[in-house]
Structure formats: C-alpha cells, structure tokens
Amino acid sequence: MSAEQPAVLREAHQIVAEQLARLRALAEATRQNGAALGVALRQAERQLDEVLMQQRSATQSRAPVARGLGQRVLERRAHYEALEREVRTSQHALKQLDQLIRQIEMSSGSLTNAEDANSADPWLLALRSQIVQGREDERIRLAREVHDGPAQVLANSLMLIEHGHTLAQQSGAEKLVTLLARLRDATREGLQEVRRFIADLRPGALDEHGLAAALHEYIRTYNNAYVAKVALEADALPRLPRETEIVLYRIVQEALQNAHKYARGAPVAVRLAVQANRLLLSIRDEGPGFDPHEVARRAGRSNWGLTSMRERAELVGARFSVASSPGHGTEVTVSVPLEL
Numbered sequence: 001m002s003a004e005q006p007a008v009l010r011e012a013h014q015i016v017a018e019q020l021a022r023l024r025a026l027a028e029a030t031r032q033n034g035a036a037l038g039v040a041l042r043q044a045e046r047q048l049d050e051v052l053m054q055q056r057s058a059t060q061s062r063a064p065v066a067r068g069l070g071q072r073v074l075e076r077r078a079h080y081e082a083l084e085r086e087v088r089t090s091q092h093a094l095k096q097l098d099q100l101i102r103q104i105e106m107s108s109g110s111l112t113n114a115e116d117a118n119s120a121d122p123w124l125l126a127l128r129s130q131i132v133q134g135r136e137d138e139r140i141r142l143a144r145e146v147h148d149g150p151a152q153v154l155a156n157s158l159m160l161i162e163h164g165h166t167l168a169q170q171s172g173a174e175k176l177v178t179l180l181a182r183l184r185d186a187t188r189e190g191l192q193e194v195r196r197f198i199a200d201l202r203p204g205a206l207d208e209h210g211l212a213a214a215l216h217e218y219i220r221t222y223n224n225a226y227v228a229k230v231a232l233e234a235d236a237l238p239r240l241p242r243e244t245e246i247v248l249y250r251i252v253q254e255a256l257q258n259a260h261k262y263a264r265g266a267p268v269a270v271r272l273a274v275q276a277n278r279l280l281l282s283i284r285d286e287g288p289g290f291d292p293h294e295v296a297r298r299a300g301r302s303n304w305g306l307t308s309m310r311e312r313a314e315l316v317g318a319r320f321s322v323a324s325s326p327g328h329g330t331e332v333t334v335s336v337p338l339e340l
Contacts, residue, residue, distance in 0.1 A: 020104055027097040034090040035208040041083045048076040049155070056159055098242070154191040161187055211245045212237050212272060215252055219270065226260055234272040237279070244316045244336060248281055251309045255283040255332045258306075263287025266329070277338050284331040289324045306332075 055069040165180040206214040212234040219230050240248075252270060259268050266287040273280045292306075306322055313320035313334050324330035 016104060020101065023097065023101050023104070027094060027101060030090060030094045030097060034087065034094055037083065037087045037090055038208065041080070041087050044076070044080040044083050048073075048080045051076050053155065053159060056156065057163070151191065151194045154187060154194060158184065158187045158191055206245055206249055210237065210239055211248055214245075214249055215270065215272075218249070218253070219256075222256055228256075228260065228265065229267040230256060230259075230270060231267070232270045232272075235274045237272060237274065238338065240279070240336070240338075241316070244318075247312045247316045247318070248279075248334065248336070251281065251312055251332070251334055252283060254309050254312075259283075259285040259287065259330075262290070263330070274338070279336045279338055281334040281336070282331060284329060286329045289326050289328045289330055291326060292322060292324055309334075 051069060051072050055073055058069055161180055161184045165177065165184055168176040168180055212232075215232055215234070219232050222228060223230055239245075256268065256270075259266070263285040264287055266285050268283065268285040271280070271282045271284075273282075309332065310320045313336075316336065318334050318336040321333045322330065323333070
C-alpha cells in the first residue's frame with residue numbers, strides 16, 4: 001500500500017490481510033481434507049467395480065457365493081455413495097471459501113491499486129477464474145457419465161466375451177476361440193482407452209499434490225500408453241491458484257496430444273522453471289515442425305489446438321507463444337506471473 005494513503009485505510013488494509021490469512025488457512029485445511037476424501041472415493045470406486053465384476057461372474061456361473069456377493073455390492077455401493085456425498089459437500093464448501101477469499105482480495109486490490117491504471121481488473125480476473133472452473137466442472141461431470149455408461153458397458157462386455165471364450169475352448173470350437181480372442185483383445189483395448197480418457201478428464205493428483213506431481217503422473221501414463229519419449233524437468237514450485245494449475249496442466253495435455261499426432265514419436269521435453277517473478281512452462285518436441293503462417297493461411301484460421309491453448313493461457317493472465325519451422329521441431333511457451 002502506498003505511504004500516501006490515510007492511516008485509516010492502512011489500518012483497514014491490515015485488518016483485511018489478517019482475515020484473509022485466516023480464511024486461506026481454513027481453505028487449505030478444507031482442500032487437504034477434500035484431497036483425502038478424493039483418494040478414499042477412488043479406492044471405494046475400484047472396490048465397488050471389483051465386487052460388481054465378481055457378482056456378475058458368479059451369477060453367470062451360478063456359483064453359490066452369488067447371493068453373498070449381492071450383500072457386499074449393497075455395502076460397497078452405500079459406502080461409495082456416502083463418500084461421494086462427502087466429497088461434493090467438501091467441494092462446495094471449498095468453492096464457497098475460494099469465492100469469498102477472491103471477493104475480499106478483489107475489493108482490497110481495487111482499493112490498494114486504485115491509482116495504478118495498468119493493474120489488472122480484479123473483477124475480470126474473477127470472471128476468468130469462473131470460466132476455468134466451469135470448464136473443469138463440466139469435465140468432471142462428463143467423466144462420471146462416461147464411467148457409469150460406456151466404461152461399464154465395455155467392462156460387462158469384456159466379462160461376457162471372456163466367459164464365451166472359455167466355453168468355446170472347452171467345446172473345441174477353434175475358429176470361435178480365435179474370433180472371441182480377437183474380440184476380447186479389442187474390447188480390452190477399448191476399455192483401457194476409455195479409462196485413460198476418464199483419467200485425463202479428472203486429474204485427482206492436481207488438487208492433492210500440485211502441478212509438478214500431477215504432470216509427472218500424467219507423463220508416466222502417457223509414455224506407457226504411447227511408448228513415447230517425454231521427459232519432465234521441474235523446479236521446486238509454489239502452490240499456484242487452482243485455476244492456474246488447471247490451465248497449465250491442460251495446456252501440457254493438449255501440447256502432448258499434438259506432439260503424438262504430428263511429431264511422429266519424436267522426443268518431447270517439458271520444462272517448468274521459476275525465473276524472477278514468473279513461472280515459465282515450455283513443451284518442445286523434436287518433430288518435423290511446421291510453418292505457423294502457412295498452416296493459418298491454408299486453414300483460414302489458426303490451428304484449433306494452438307488456439308485452445310492460447311485462450312486457456314489468457315484466462316489466467318499468462319503469455320502464450322509458439323515457435324516452429326519445418327525441420328526444427330515445435331516449442332510452446334507459457335509465461336505466468338507469480339504472486340510473491
């Protein structure tokens with residue numbers, strides 16, 4: 001705050017700062033509790049899926065344990081639904097706290113920066129934050145629907161195919177065995193793809209462990225899925241605003257999907273570095289590269305993936321750039337201001 005400000009405003013600012021510190025501590029405790037609940041929910045979800053598979057298999061084989069498994073299903077489902085309600089309650093409370101904190105920050109910031117014509121409009125930043133969170137909420141909703149719909153259908157189909165494959169082997173129908181084996185493998189691969197899609201939609205590690213840890217996990221999974229050569233190097237990072245971590249995570253996802261599509265398996269380096277008061281994210285691939293102007297001219301507009309990344313970056317006040325040329329790979333760079 002400027003020394004020119006009246007003493008009463010300095011005192012008011014101090015009161016606000018103290019209350020903000022208490023609210024931020026409360027929000028962090030709520031966030032940690034929510035992260036623990038999220039871990040428990042995912043574990044309960046896996047346990048429910050397992051017992052459902054066991055029940056279906058036992059029912060089809062008419063095993064005597066099927067009735068007992070039905071009771072276990074009811075218990076696991078009740079446990080899962082109770083945890084899901086707790087998670088929703090915690091998420092709602094955290095959202096309300098974050099909104100309250102941001103409103104106080106905006107009001108305080110509008111006062112302290114009143115004479116700075118170049119300062120960012122805090123209400124515009126809040127609107128952008130709501131857009132980021134709205135997109136993320138929609139992804140979580142979609143992940144839940146895909147899990148409860150297509151993923152369950154594929155899991156059930158795989159179980160039936162495996163049962164049919166076993167019966168065909170027992171009856172000696174070699175052609176049918178071969179056909180069912182191919183169908184089983186294709187269904188299993190489809191189920192794995194759907195599960196990867198669900199995991200991409202809701203990165204639980206982001207809230208629990210922060211950006212660097214979430215990216216390490218995503219890149220490990222990505223390398224295994226695509227037999228890719230992506231390396232991550234990250235400085236020790238402070239915890240960033242949730243919307244900023246979400247945006248950077250999604251930009252890395254988009255950039256790696258582009259690399260998978262266009263860089264033809266070339267090595268990719270992801271770097272997170274803190275320089276002065278900014279966080280620099282770069283994703284560089286050693287692929288064939290392209291002429292950005294030529295791509296824009298032929299398409300009549302910028303590449304959709306690059307446009308999406310640029311729009312995401314702008315939502316959190318970050319600078320976005322892409323450098324590429326034929327034969328020299330592609331590098332995407334995002335520069336985010338840090339609140340020190």
